[in-house]
Amino acid sequence: MLQWRLKAFAHWLKLEEPKWPNVTYPPINYQDIIYYAAPKKKEQLNSLDEVDPELLLTFDKLGISLNEQKRLTGVAVDVVMDSVSIATSFKEQLSEIGVIFCSISEAIQKHPELVKKYLGSVVPMTDNYFSALNSAVFTDGSFCYIPKGVRCPMELSTYFRINAENSGQFERTLIIAEEESYVSYLEGCTAPMRDENQLHAAVVELVAMRKAEIKYSTVQNWYPGDKEGKGGIYNFVTKRGICAGDHAKISWTQVETGSAVTWKYPSVILKGDYSIGEFYSVAFTNNYQQADTGTKMIHLGKNTRSRIVAKGISAGKSQNSYRGLVRAGKGALNARNFSQCDSLLLGDQCGAHTFPYIEVKNKTAIIEHEATTSKIGEDQLFYCKQRGIDAETAVAMIVNGFAKEVMNQLPMEFAIEAQKLLAISMEGSVG
Amino acid sequence: MLSIKNIHANIDGKQILKGINLEIKAGEVHAIMGPNGSGKSTLSSVLAGREEYEVTEGEVKFLGKDLLSLPAEDRAREGLFLAFQYPVEIPGVSTTNFIKAAVNEKRKYLGQDPLDAVSFLKMMKEKMAMVEINQSLLSRSINEGFSGGEKKRNEVFQMAMLEPKLAILDETDSGLDIDALRIVANGINKLRSSDRAILLITHYQRLLDYIQPDFVHVLYKGKIVKSGTKELALELEERGYDFITEAADMANL
């Protein structure tokens, strides 16, 4: 493992930071980042009851009470704080059916053969600047293994939190779904307000075997910085899944409301014949936030299908970009893709941008891309007002309607949280 | 003229036709009726030569030739015409040019010289009057922006122009109001003749009020389960398909 890290570090030193995303941020001093900040109370933590009450409060505020969820909805939760996994619930129940759900550090100890086989198999350490950095320094993260034929009976969930000041979070997530298995995985993030910028450079790898399905949902609410754009998380994340077998399916759903700068392209490599990739995204930016997000659908197998629905909402002085690649290789016979990218502008100081890349190398592929840009119409607002609805509520309704197609993809309790987040993020954006 | 023997056909591995037998002679009008999903449109597609359908068993002779071995265009040139249930819109190709190409490709196939512009226009005029279609429709792109009635009228006009031996009219009545239906039916009736056969495929009896068939067949689950004369259609109108399908289901138990 150490050798693997050193190799990654050596490679990282050779790379340059990417300049192509449509975002600007001051240079990051990678020496100043604390790469590992274990929560002080770690050793005493034996059960969830002992988790920092402030942390639990944060979850409560968002309607994601660990206790509640544990009791009522039966979601297995792994909490990763400053890159250290501090608690994983429901482990025993899951292990009975063969599902392994634990921190990746535990997995390295207990399941070295799986980690060795799959870690870095989808996102090689040399993939990009931030993934190389992550490979060198990652501290913890979640690990899931769903054995053949098992339909994971509950949603698996990880909650990430950056707590320490000036720290970076470099977690690593690896999910393996064996043949004919199914898992739905939820990822939530939060960080308290700090004036300094914090760096989040995670890597998520998904492997779906024949007829397996992985549904990966994210609600990202890292601290976006204040109204003047001070502080906030730099969210530079590499997420990628491979449909390694025939009829495999990977579906990414993300609701991005946080972070000062987001740079993230959850992707699917459609290697197996008849495999399916999906990407559903809502990205909301306000104040000085910048988001450059999208996906890559790499069609390699025959009869592969992908669908992209990206909804960008910009407010304040923010910049919101969709960047996506759809590639149908020579062997990807009958590949199909449909992409829909819509932007909604709230206010005249923000920007909404679309950068799709379409590359087709065979005569049986059909690719369709559509993008539109709009603002909330005066007539729509007036109609709401005439029915007694104030502007703020009307805008929230319209925005939620705009994002609905994506929200519908989220598991129920997550969707409610995401809607609340959208509402909170939008506060003050209606002039 | 057309002899269908024990036809079985699949699409995407799913068997739709399970042994159809049908004999049609020149001058006859046959109607194939049946509930939705019984295989009516599959039959017309197989006869016209849609490649997605795979014929697994049986044979079809058309004017003595093995129909199934011919590509779609040669079937058309041999005199088989399919009026589409959903005529395709083709932007950018004018209807007139299209029909001219079709007429002349057929003539070429039959070893005839292409029609010169004057004779072609003369023929157009005649047939336009016959099926009551407007010149303005023909100068537009094929079916583009046509109403449902206009599309079906255009199908009948093409039938008139191509003078087929066998015309298969696939749900030609669907989506038409009563006036449009009458005009379309009138056009078809004018095209009835002793050397031409017509195969009507329809869900409802109402088309048969206007075009009287000599024979009526009921298609159900990929087989013809009952044949009769036009009285059978009236009986269906009165009693619904159930009395036949139930009997067929019983027989299959």
Place this chain on the structure above:
Amino acid sequence: MNATYFKDQFQQLQTENDTVHLAALRAGSFGTFDQKGFPTTKLEEWKYTNISSLFDKEYQISPFTDNPASLAAAIEEIQLPEHTNANVLYFVNGRYEPSLSIIRSTIEELQVMPLLQAASAGFQEIIDQHLGESSVYLKDGIHALNTSFITDAVFIHVAAGKELSHPVYIYHLADAQHQAILTQPRSLVYVSKRAKIQIAETFRTVGTMDSFSNAVMEVVVAQDAFLEYYKLQNDAAHTSQVSSTHIHQTGKSHVHTVTISLNGGLLRNNLNMILDAEGNETHLYGLSLLKGKTHVDNHTLIDNKHPNCFSNQLYKNIADDAATGVFSGRIIVQPDAQKTNAYQSNKNIILSDQATINAKPQLEIFADDVKCSHGCTVGQLDEEALFYLRARGISRELAEVLLLQAFATDIVEQVKIEPLRQHIDTLIQQHLSIQ
């Protein structure tokens, strides 16, 4: 090609007639070229088109032809229909040739002259203001190379209120009989207030050696003026081009362009529309029917700087054999450009497994009260339509040709010079039926 060759050539340029502005422009541009060299695929704007490899070989830069008589046949062949009713301008090896050119409009309507003469003929202000302004948008080495070597460029001026009844045909001849050549035509067109001009441009190479044309045209369209611009690319497979057209609408005006690409080696078209006044309207159409190894890259940029502008783009590609079609369309809506309407559509058909389509439709929007959309499709001929035609007795081959022609029709119809439209229609029919 090595940098020393260009340096030597640059130093040998006859520059005694240069204005102060031109001297500075040249020097700055050569600095840019020297620093950046030829663009590589590492540059975002050149991601899908590799021209740097074309410069592995040696070209002579804009040489004078050694045998003008040998071009006579080509001069006949290149003629566009009804040229006897047109103003005809010739470039030979990238140099404007007044002696061959025929101006049929009156001098009150249209003035065409070598650029260096124009400065002293009262147009210095226009030239100083607009010559080289495309460099603000086209910042790569290949563009700078053209500007560094502005020699024998042409200046075209349409007087205020004059609507030209004769179109302007611009012919580019390249003499590649004895050596591989790099030609760098340059033109500056000024369409004054309320004037109207139709321009059609085409290219032909004589000889079997490679030719590379690095052409730049800058056009200024003033208040209430109207420009139609047509480009027809149908040259041999061993000829390549970077053809940049930079159109600056300085007042409320109307522009209509059509780019037709049939044959050639590697063709890159940059088309910049700078909508620099309220109420501008612009229409961009492009059609590429590609066979063999032809590579066509249409790059459009629409910079909406002011409110109430309208733009519409429709680009279509058909790629057969081992051909590549690229479309990159960029729409920028600046913060002031409220009420912009910008539409873009790119439709592609791939006919062969060796063919490639790359598309990059981009929207960059900084204003909220806008209507912008783009759509892009890559696919094949509609099987349902093919079947419909075949069910009427039309052979598959003919059905395909008919559908391809229909696909092309939307674009060809946009050519408003009737004889030119018919000519292009015929070329397309021939081009499709050889298959």
